[in-house]
Amino acid sequence: MSTATTMRVIEISAPGGPEVLRLVERARPRPGAGEVLIEVHAAGVNRPDLAQRAGTYPPPPGASDLPGLEVAGRIVALGQGVAGWQIGAAVCALCNGGGYAGYVSVPAGQCLPLPHGFSMVEGAAVPETFFTVWSNLFMRGRLAAGETLLVHGGASGIGTTAIQLAHALGAVVYATAGDAQKCSACERLGAHRCFDYRKEDFVAGLLAATADRGADVILDMIGGDYLPRNLAALAMDGRLVQIATQRGREAQLDLALLMRKRVMLTGSTLRPQSTAAKAAIARDLHARAWPLLESGRVRPVIQQVLPFAAAAEAHRQLEAGAHVGKFVLALAATAAHPLSPE
Numbered sequence: 001m002s003t004a005t006t007m008r009v010i011e012i013s014a015p016g017g018p019e020v021l022r023l024v025e026r027a028r029p030r031p032g033a034g035e036v037l038i039e040v041h042a043a044g045v046n047r048p049d050l051a052q053r054a055g056t057y058p059p060p061p062g063a064s065d066l067p068g069l070e071v072a073g074r075i076v077a078l079g080q081g082v083a084g085w086q087i088g089a090a091v092c093a094l095c096n097g098g099g100y101a102g103y104v105s106v107p108a109g110q111c112l113p114l115p116h117g118f119s120m121v122e123g124a125a126v127p128e129t130f131f132t133v134w135s136n137l138f139m140r141g142r143l144a145a146g147e148t149l150l151v152h153g154g155a156s157g158i159g160t161t162a163i164q165l166a167h168a169l170g171a172v173v174y175a176t177a178g179d180a181q182k183c184s185a186c187e188r189l190g191a192h193r194c195f196d197y198r199k200e201d202f203v204a205g206l207l208a209a210t211a212d213r214g215a216d217v218i219l220d221m222i223g224g225d226y227l228p229r230n231l232a233a234l235a236m237d238g239r240l241v242q243i244a245t246q247r248g249r250e251a252q253l254d255l256a257l258l259m260r261k262r263v264m265l266t267g268s269t270l271r272p273q274s275t276a277a278k279a280a281i282a283r284d285l286h287a288r289a290w291p292l293l294e295s296g297r298v299r300p301v302i303q304q305v306l307p308f309a310a311a312a313e314a315h316r317q318l319e320a321g322a323h324v325g326k327f328v329l330a331l332a333a334t335a336a337h338p339l340s341p342e
């Protein structure tokens with residue numbers, strides 16, 4: 001049972017499979033200068049959490065050793081020098097780690113107000129994918145209205161966010177996914193067409209669908225042998241934005257084709273970026289994406305809500321890969337902010 005100075009957390013007892021996740025008691029963190037302390041009501045689960053649990057994605061220096069990159073909850077304490085937030089405010093936040101816990105300290109600039117009309121569970125499903133997609137697709141990839149986007153892994157947490165945001169902002173979106181059901185889900189979210197990559201060649205499909213023009217931007221979480229295929233699927237002056245390397249970090253690149261198509265190759269990882277860089281993404285998201293969330297044009301897609309103590313089960317299911325969208329862990333509910341998304 002938690003006391004006033006302790007909290008329940010899910011810790012990684014040793015690198016390994018989902019069974020290494022343990023529910024234990026730890027001391028509550030205190031907010032440092034520029035940080036707020038959040039009482040966590042719900043925590044999002046992301047693929048990078050699986051890599052951290054397996055020991056292949058260690059937390060950056062200074063970050064909590066606990067997993068968890070996003071939460072929703074209430075601010076219960078302000079660190080030195082924090083302006084603009086009040087105790088009691090309902091927020092969702094991008095964490096540097098430590099989100100699988102009753103309380104987490106987060107830099108104030110990485111918090112955003114819980115979108116109007118959102119439950120805590122819905123709020124917890126937003127930060128990691130929205131920060132990642134916004135910074136890569138729009139800030140880095142400069143996707144504009146009227147342009148064509150190809151999203152690989154369209155049914156993932158990242159993919160469902162990218163499809164909806166790009167569609168809402170006027171891009172023509174194509175996606176890839178691993179079965180017919182996932183492809184239908186992507187099309188319901190706004191993809192013009194989703195290619196089942198196990199059955200059809202996405203390069204041929206995209207070129208046929210765009211009169212041989214290709215995509216202005218490709219958001220890729222696959223890597224490896226997708227690099228030459230992505231290059232073939234890009235339009236002139238296209239941008240390839242790499243955010244993960246599920247099929248390998250090394251690949252062959254035809255530099256002559258890159259020059260001929262004037263392609264820009266970029267990418268990023270979110271977690272190691274500075275507090276200032278994350279706060280700049282948060283400001284942009286608040287101005288451009290929050291109105292879409294609050295009007296209901298874009299919603300986080302939630303596959304399942306599990307109790308906090310079932311974090312290992314959430315990891316098992318995310319690893320199994322049959323989902324569309326996100327898994328969220330529920331910690332506590334209040335009358336004003338119920339946990340369930342309905």
Ligand SMILES: NC(=O)c1ccc[n+]([C@@H]2O[C@H](COP(=O)([O-])OP(=O)(O)OC[C@H]3O[C@@H](n4cnc5c(N)ncnc54)[C@H](OP(=O)(O)O)[C@@H]3O)[C@@H](O)[C@H]2O)c1
Binds near residue numbers: 048128159176197318
């Ligand atoms: N760079 C960053 O800052 C950053 C931040 C967050 C996440 N990420 C990365 O983004 C990816 C998605 O994260 P998530 O949390 O949304 O995880 P997730 O829901 O588990 O998504 C992984 C997706 O990869 C898809 N996939 C695997 N092989 C594929 C292939 N050959 N073609 C098309 N899709 C394929 C799977 O789709 P199917 O089942 O349909 O095959 C699945 O939907 C992860 O690799 C994660 O590490 C990067």
